[in-house]
Amino acid sequence: MEAFVENYIAQNLALLKSLDAGAIACIIAEFGKARDTRKRIYAIGNGGSASTASHFVNDMGKGASIGRETRFKTIPLTDNVEWMTALSNDLCYEDVYVEQLKNFAEPGDVLLAISGSGNSENVLRAVRYANEVGCVTIGFTGFEGGQLRELVQHCVVIPSDHMGRIEDMHLILQHMICYYFIEQ
Numbered sequence: 001m002e003a004f005v006e007n008y009i010a011q012n013l014a015l016l017k018s019l020d021a022g023a024i025a026c027i028i029a030e031f032g033k034a035r036d037t038r039k040r041i042y043a044i045g046n047g048g049s050a051s052t053a054s055h056f057v058n059d060m061g062k063g064a065s066i067g068r069e070t071r072f073k074t075i076p077l078t079d080n081v082e083w084m085t086a087l088s089n090d091l092c093y094e095d096v097y098v099e100q101l102k103n104f105a106e107p108g109d110v111l112l113a114i115s116g117s118g119n120s121e122n123v124l125r126a127v128r129y130a131n132e133v134g135c136v137t138i139g140f141t142g143f144e145g146g147q148l149r150e151l152v153q154h155c156v157v158i159p160s161d162h163m164g165r166i167e168d169m170h171l172i173l174q175h176m177i178c179y180y181f182i183e184q
Contacts, residue, residue: 008165015160015169024173027154028180030136031060031072034110035181040073042105044097044126045114048167050078052140053114056174064181072181075104077126097126107134115139116166118146118157127151140173142166 034041041060043053057076065071077100078084087096101111111130115123118141128151130137139145139152142160149155158169 011160011162012165012168015158015165016172018159019156019169019173023154023156024176027138027156028177030110030138030154031177032181034108034136035070035072037108038070038073039108039110040075040104040106041110041112042075042077042101042130043112043114044077044123046120046122048163049114049116049120049140049170052167052170052174053078053112055171056112056178059174059178060181064178077101094121094125096122098122098129101126101129101133105130105133105135108136110136110138113137113139113148113152114141114170115146115148116142116163116170118143118148120148124148124151140170142169 031041043056045053054076057074060072061074077097083100084096087099091099111127113123113127118139124147127137127139127148131151137152139148139155141148141155142158142163145155145157149157156173158166160166
């Protein structure tokens with residue numbers, strides 16, 4: 001068991017060291033621009049990625065906003081179960097995020113799309129729509145990046161095929177972004 005734990009830690013450390021600080025800094029700047037221009041920030045994902053999206057919105061909406069003159073306008077498209085299930089039932093699950101964006105998204109808003117595989121159709125449809133209406137699109141993905149890598153304007157790809165490690169790094173990324181604003 002100890003060897004398993006040591007290996008898991010070592011592999012996560014290697015992934016963490018592989019992150020591109022310049023690319024992450026560009027993403028942080030996009031979120032800061034959205035805050036400063038009073039644009040909305042949406043976050044989406046499925047499963048563990050939905051959890052990370054919700055966590056991100058919570059940290060930005062509270063931790064990075066309370067006590068600040070200008071607050072983040074964050075909206076989790078992952079958390080309205082009634083709306084999501086109505087869309088899934090009446091249309092299809094692949095449209096669960098794009099249909100929500102059609103109610104809100106405007107040029108200059110930011111969409112954070114999180115997909116371990118980079119190939120979740122509901123996430124891809126939302127990114128395509130966000131691009132069409134002039135949103136800034138940011139992706140967190142894993143493996144080789146999937147289709148998401150090519151669709152978003154800014155992307156961090158975790159070079160792993162282990163979903164747990166990909167999700168670990170996505171959570172670290174969201175904390176890195178949030179704590180930049182909390183600690184500044």
